[in-house]
Amino acid sequence: DIQLxxxxxxxxxxxxxxVTITCRASQSITDYLNWYQQKPGKAPKLLxxxxxxxxSGVPRxxxxxxxxxxxxxxxxxxxxxxxxxxxxxxxxxxxxxFGHGTKVEIK
Amino acid sequence: EVQLVExxxxxxxxxxxxxxxxxxxxxxxxxHWMHWVRQAPGKGLVWVxxxxxxxxxxxxxxxxxxxxxxxxxxxxxxxxxxxxxxRGEDTAxxxxxxxxxxxxxxxxxxxxxxx
Numbered sequence: 001d002i003q004l005x006x007x008x009x010x011x012x013x014x015x016x017x018x019v020t021i022t023c024r025a026s027q028s029i030t031d032y033l034n035w036y037q038q039k040p041g042k043a044p045k046l047l048x049x050x051x052x053x054x055x056s057g058v059p060r061x062x063x064x065x066x067x068x069x070x071x072x073x074x075x076x077x078x079x080x081x082x083x084x085x086x087x088x089x090x091x092x093x094x095x096x097x098f099g100h101g102t103k104v105e106i107k
Numbered sequence: 108e109v110q111l112v113e114x115x116x117x118x119x120x121x122x123x124x125x126x127x128x129x130x131x132x133x134x135x136x137x138x139h140w141m142h143w144v145r146q147a148p149g150k151g152l153v154w155v156x157x158x159x160x161x162x163x164x165x166x167x168x169x170x171x172x173x174x175x176x177x178x179x180x181x182x183x184x185x186x187x188x189x190x191x192x193x194r195g196e197d198t199a200x201x202x203x204x205x206x207x208x209x210x211x212x213x214x215x216x217x218x219x220x221x222x
Contacts, residue, residue, distance in 0.1 A: 034210060036152075043202060044152065049209040087152055091206060094140060095166050096154040 002026055002090050006099025012107040019075040021102045023088035028068045032092035035064055035073045038101075039084045047086075048073065078104070109133035109211050111203045116216030119193055127188040127216060129203030137161075137181040140206030143188045145199035146215075153199075156188060157206065170196075193220045 003026040013019050023033065031051035036044035046055045048064035051071055061076045075082055083106055088099040115127040129141070143155040156177040157166045165177050176189040186203060200215040 038152075043212050043214050046210060046212070053209075055209060089152070089210075091210065094157050094159070094164075094206070095168075096142060096144070096157070098144075098152040098154065101151045 001095060002029060002093050002097050004088055004090055004097050004099040006088050006102055008102060009100065010103040010105060012105050013078050014107045015078055015080060017078045017107075019078055019082075019104060021073045021086055021088075023066075023071045023073070023099050025069045025071075025090060025092075029090045029092035031067050032090055033064075033066065033071045034089045034091060035062075036087045036089065037082075037084045038087065044087060075104075109205075111205065111211060111213035113201065113203050113213045113216040116201065116218045118219045118221065120222050121194060121220055123193050123220070124189070124191045125193065125218060127190065127201055127203075127218070129186040129188075129213060131184045131186070131205070134205070134211075135181070136179055136184050136186055136205075141177075141179065141186045142204045142206055143177065143186075144202045144204055144212075145197075145218075146202070147196070147199040150199075152202075155201070158186065190218070193218075195220050 005024045033051045035048040038044045047058050047062050052064045063074045065072050086102045110132045112130050142157040145155050158177045162179050174192045179186045198220045202215045203213040205211040
């Protein structure tokens with residue numbers, strides 16, 4: 001199975017900060033990498049698909065980059081609504097795998 | 108509007124069975140891989156099972172292999188997860204998701220396994 005290593009597991013940041021979360025795959029997944037935001041009691045919300053494509057309605061402060069094995073989610077100008085847990089997910093294989101998540105907390 | 112709605116969750120005793128349903132609207136399930144993903148309380152997302160567009164290929168996580176069965180009824184535009192021999196560690200919110208570029212997820216259904 002393809003393993004995804006996501007870091008950091010948590011971070012504290014202030015409103016307006018630039019935040020970067022990384023996801024590393026155990027083998028090349030080309031650009032089959034998705035990013036989700038999840039808030040307590042809610043389903044995951046797709047932010048980025050295909051490594052860098054913004055899903056419909058997602059604010060432009062979210063961006064994704066990378067290909068092969070190394071990927072990054074960047075939030076440019078953290079907003080109060082962005083405090084949540086973020087997951088990466090590979091869809092290169094039909095057996096999906098997820099990163100362990102990054103909890104973004106208020107500093 | 109593309110939408111997935113899960114149902115069938117509930118409380119069940121260890122060793123019991125449940126069948127989850129995932130009804131799609133706004134697209135046809137017969138054109139996509141469909142997946143089930145679960146999330147135990149306070150834990151991360153874990154892929155459970157997937158089925159291809161014609162239903163001939165199915166995949167399972169090792170933790171559910173031999174106990175869970177994924178299937179689809181294209182006429183009802185619905186995907187199912189039959190869960191047998193349930194264990195406490197199967198307690199989770201179960202999400203249905205559409206594969207492909209830009210996955211679509213349902214809102215989830217809670218399965219609680221306890222005596």
